[in-house]
Amino acid sequence: MAKTKNYDIVADISSYQDKTLAYLHTLKNNGVKGVMVKLTDSTNYLNPNAAQQVTNAFKVGVQSVGLYHYYQGQPLAEAQYFLKWVKAFGMDKDTPLAIDVEDPYSLPQYNTAGVNIFLNELKKAGYVCRVTYSSSSWFNAGRVNYAKLNDKNIWVASYGSSQPNVDNSTAWQFTDNYKRLGVDGSYDFDGTLMGKRFKYKAPAKPKKETPKPNNNYLASGSNFLVLTDHLNVYNSAVFDQQNRTEYNYAKGSVFTGKLVKYGNIYRIQTKDGYYVSANADFIKQVK
Structure with missing residues (x-):
């Protein structure tokens, strides 16, 4: 006999229920x-009552509101459609989200691979509380194989029994007429359907790294040899057309200057106060 007196009751509502x-x-x-x-x-x-049901559930102070999708066998397309509306409703990333796997007409004999595809789409979208709903008979027959599910949160429907009859059940839907209110009722065994177990944590923002100096620039020296055919000379450390002079150093020229920091690289300030590149592809230090 399942111990149920301390478990939260969760109702499953659809367009068949009031809004x-x-x-x-x-x-x-x-x-x-x-x-x-x-x-x-x-x-x-789209459940035409869903918007009002969600809104009014929050208004009356229900502690948790989750959403589910009735699965028809197209895992990727259906997950994307479901997510479209989950996002449109503005639901938090730790909202309980479930896939309802029970349709006897549209679904194949074995459904675990498709369920995993569906749940993985929810995971990729950042939703952390992912649940699979089905009947005890489907779980026990392997139509949904618990051992092969990527997410191990299972919500089991088993009416007229004293327990869910499936090992590792997260929640048990024990009636389709809770207190004669015409609504399915479930016991939430571990807080999953109540949104207590999983809390979304936003990814940490990457640390802003200070750019490192380009290792291809000289960082020491006072006498330099020109390696390129000609080395442009500038009036300032800003190398643009406006600051470029008509002069240049020819290949093989040797000149004296000092290295100055410019951002994360270096320039050479010549003894005459001009500037040239300190790029090691263009010059090298000499004694």
Whole structure:
């Protein structure tokens, strides 16, 4: 017998349930602590009540609001469609998100690989609380294989029994008519459906690194030999057309100057107060 008296009750609501404040108040007043709202189905259905159900659940003070998608067998396309609406609703990254795997007509015999693709899309989008819902019979028959799921949070539907009948259950949907309110009721065993287990942490901003000096520039010396055919001479350390002089040093020329820092590289200031490049491809230090 599953111990249930201390577990939070979570209601599963869809377009079959009401969307009014009064209805959400009724659920809360009957012990519902969280709701999982059906958001989408396949790649073209949006629950017409979802926006009001989410809004009113928050208004009545329900502690947690999650969303789920009814799966029809196109994992990538359906995950992207679901995410489109999750984002449109402005849900936080630690919102409980579930994939509902139960359709007896559209789904193949084995679904774990597709479920993993779907959940991985949610993970890539940054959502940290990812759940797979199915019946105990589907889990036990391997139609959804717990051992092969990338995310081990499973929400098991098993009615008329004293326990979920699936090992490692995260939550147990134990009735389809909680307190005769016409709504599915679940026990949340470990806080997953209530959004307690997973908290989103924004990635740390990369540290701004100070650019290192270009190692191809000389950093010492006072006498220099020109290696290039001609070395341009400038009036300042800013090397642009405006500061360029009509003079240059020919290949093989030797001159005296001092190295000066310019940003993260060096220039050479000649004894006459002009500037030339300290790039080691153009000059080298000599005694």
